[in-house]
Amino acid sequence: MKPIRIGTRGSKLALYQAHYVADLLAKQGLGTDIVIIDTKGDQILDVAISKIGSKGVFTEELEIQLAKGVIDIAVHSAKDMQSTLPDGFELIAFTVRERTNDVIISHRPDIHLSNPAIHTVLGTSSTRRVATLKHFYPHVQTTEIRGNLQTRIAKMEAGACDALLLAYAGVHRMGYDHLIRHVLPLEEFTPAVGQGTIAIEAFEGLDGQLRKQIIQAVHDPTTGYCLRAERSYLKELDGGCSIPIFALGTYAEGEVTLKGGIVSLDGSKRVEKQVCGPIDEAEALGRTLAGQVLAAGGKEILSKIRIQLAK
Template sequence: MRTILVGSRKSRLALIQSRYVIEKLSDRFADLTFQIRHLETKGDQVLHVTLSKVGGKGLFVKEIEQALLDGTIDFAVHSMKDMPAQLPDGLEIASVPVREDAHDVLFSANGASLEGLAQGAVVGTSSLRRAAQLLHYRPDLQVRPVRGNVDTRLAKLKKGEFDAIVLAAAGMKRMESPELQTAEYLPFEISLPAVGQGALAVECRSEDAELKALLKEINDETTAVTVRAERAFLKKLNGDCQVPIAAFCERKGNKGLTLTGLVASPDGSRVLKTRSEGANPDVIGIQAASELLSRGAGEILAEFRG
């Protein structure tokens, strides 16, 4: 019998996601036992500024990845959208369970839809990707950063600090949040999701062949291949730089893969979008990114980095 050490952030959503993977493994392997070790990341500690100003979403995984490399934990469950395009040597994503809803959802103080928000309404989001697309659709909005867990953000909305906030549907569904009943699901045409949004990444050491074989049993092939295309798109664009990049790939029967990709300026004044189709996830991801680069995405990225 092996006791597997699972590293997890302390947030309610992170623990729900870790327990979900543990439950899936336990259903298949009754002789395994698990122990969750709570870890704190810099992203959990720095809440007063936007992620893009303190190093991006990689701040939610660096300390956990170091614990993996040190051998103090055996695997970790991340939100795929928090994973940098490039992983540290010696680590890999061994399993990608079935994807949850990838949509963004809008909550407003008075129940108004995105269309129905007043002129100049204040909308809170921690995501440059969401901000850029919202401003492109409605340039009159005032988009302001909001950090903290889901409950904290909803509390700020109720206190009147914002007219509306935008969150990911996946996390709300995993937490079985009753507030979802009042949310507006934003179509991908308005708010294309982050790379990997709604999917989980189960990360472990590359050398742990035994554990990788176990984790493979809960891998969802369709989710894994579509997310792979999105991450190929992100990597080609050097997406570790926190610019507004979005992508969503889907598989429809035997018709292969279709990926929609987007790069935007933070103020939403320039939005470049493309679609790529094919059977190879790496190829269509790179093709989509290359097309956007040929249309000026590199200038947007360079300007933002500067």
């Protein structure tokens, strides 16, 4: 049997994720080859994501190679996936989810969000994180920091910022736990859709039997239920990386609880709702949550954000 060709970005974190998936496939006796592909988001590092087009920034080039048959599957951070995939593409599996919190990492032990007396500049490329900080901690300054994790840490060490605001999963996977100063509460910093899990994308031409083997080896059903709900919510709001939408699904006893919302770019307005229902209604839960968020003021927030981003 030919090795499964895994497409991935070339950063250390992306390669970690690709090898993680390769190891899961190997446990089922499936051989793999890893194929590195540069994406627009990797090539353009001096411009904010919102300015280069937030949809497909980290996925478009991998999807081109999937459609050509150069690779069999693509491995992504699930939070990088656009709300609606192009025709013919599908997310067929999600790995077991890592801890979903945002964290602050720094070489400074005195970093603390709640103390206005400590001058703090946080580096982040996430509009969700910036807007959330403006809502809960308006005294904290932020600066745009992009690049892979090692590049961001180097920029921090060079004085570009005092600390970095990142996802726990990436920090942990790269072995930087010793730099974590604070694990931020989910009640305030509800994560981006898909944060903490790895998504496997395939094109419609993938062999059916191979598809089944990949799902059996990689997919975690519990995570899958939560991601179906979260991504359904994201799709209803048509959110991309540049829109501060957040959602987190959790599973317990055959049900998914889905919490999510939206925050204005200046942090002045934040809408959050929560719904719960059986796992076989996960996608309907996402649509229900979207309706509640939009009706509670989210529609106005979203409209204003789109106008601001279009300028």
